[in-house]
Amino acid sequence: MIVVAGEALIDLVPDRPAAAGPAVDPALPALLPQRGGGPYNTAVALGRLGSPTAFCSRISTDGFGESLMAGLRDDGVDTALVQRGAEPTTLAVASIAPDGSAGYGFYVEGTADRLFELPEALPDSVTAVSFGTCSLVLEPGASAYEALLRREAARGVFTALDPNIRTGLIPDADAYRARFLGWLPHIGLLKLSLEDAAWLAGPGDPAAAVREWLAAGPAAVVLTHGGNGISVITRGGADCSVPGVRVDVVDTIGAGDTVNAALLHRLAAHQALTAEAVAKLDEAAWRDVLGFAARAAAVTCSRAGAQPPYAAEL
Template identity: 80%
Template sequence: MPDRAAPAATGDELPALRPARGGGPYNTAMALGRLGVPTAFCSRVSTDGFGEALLSRLRKDRVDTALVQRGPEPTTLAVASIGADGSAGFGFYVQGTADRLFALPPALPEGTTALSLGTCSLVLEPGASAYEALLRREAGRGVFTALDPNIRTGLIPDADAYRARFRGWLPYVGLLKLSIEDARWLAGSGDAPAESDAAVEAAIREWAAAGPGAVVCTHGGDGLSVLCQDGSRWSVPGERVEIVDTIGAGDTVNAALLHRLAAHDALSAPALAKLGEAAWRDVLGFAARAAAITCSRAGAEPPYAAELA
């Protein structure tokens, strides 16, 4: 649950903090629920007041919480500082928090068509190993999997070890979505991102060849692009809006991609491979519109289906 910081105050005053629900997979689940997609959230949530608020919002947006594990440990906090351009930087408070103790659940319910994973949950142990095991197991059962690494460098103690682990996930991933900033970091070495566009392009092609049927890259206000496993590439421009902040925009894209791919009956490797230019432009355009709406309001507040009709 991030505490979104207001713009820095002047003088000796501290910036005001406004509690807000959040977290990458959480925001993705909420966005899917708001789009009318039957969705369940699978994580571990604290029994404290923040945890109760998190679950209350999910239920309000018709997200099934039956798979949620509970524990008395505190809720993870992320303090967001908002830049002049609306971009967000985060500081995390994660020591001994409930979500880190996520345990591998039994097989997901029959009828599960997709599993979306990503961000801090795949970094913080021991839960990260449980999520990784979930990814591998469900992919093996034929569930379509989506991964958004959503890199938070302050939580990654060994950058190159994480990059190696990331590459190990790719054979189990159906759709890889990441920001261009994440792509540059993952294509680099040590704590340094890749310096050239050619290096990033080569890395994206390598990742696509390793397993994902498609790699979708977000480029901020410049829109989205997709590289398919057969080498096809398409892009759409971003939607122009007055940006309040960018919190939750990438998570909204995750949900919008899954929602629109489902509309094209493309939540499987063979079906994804058959999507052509028109279908991909529709999918990417829908995601761009959804993300723009999220950026137009404070905090992670993804749109409802009616707002995208």
């Protein structure tokens, strides 16, 4: 079973211009609530692909929280590791650029997900744990997720990290970069967008930084290049890329999260959910894994909001 640890929230996504009226700005877009959060999307995507998956988080008992729980159950995600709280659900207001790329503003004060506490030992059936996004920034929950990462890595569980940088939530960039470096010895698979890599590298060269991060611990570093595809470098010497799959992009919400899920799902198919197995995968196997992830992400980009594909769609 793959466990995904991190936040669940509600994305408020622009739909279409609001109807004109005496008190309504006709240029103001309507905002539709959609289930989201990087880890939540990853868990849903894994469930839709058919991987046995559990979600480890803290979710509100409000109406949005109940909807988030229902979404997990609908796609076969185990919710036994979900903590509940009466605090409100985090909200993310999305803005969609003409090219479909998304930006976010967050409402996170006093919300349920950031009060996550370190759970008891995960079940022995767990083969991998995935981390990322806001959950590793917002305290006090961030420290609990970090403790979970270190604990599970220490007992030999394969770990994956997608930092999925949201700069508006990071008050001290240098402190976060230092913390990120501290996670690397405990990570089996590091996945980044080019934008994330450039931000984390700071004034340094992102390409050189990626090599340094690989040497610090991960068995492989996967880079997403937007519509231009996905690449990987590994400690075993593999260095390859696949092109993106061309689609009419509606928006990119959830695309990177879909890549996370597809990578873990396909690595499991190659019996490669260990750092040693990942490092030993050859380029042919990686092209299969990356190609699968690119196809899955393309489907997500072809429809509004974070709607990852089901296995039959691939």
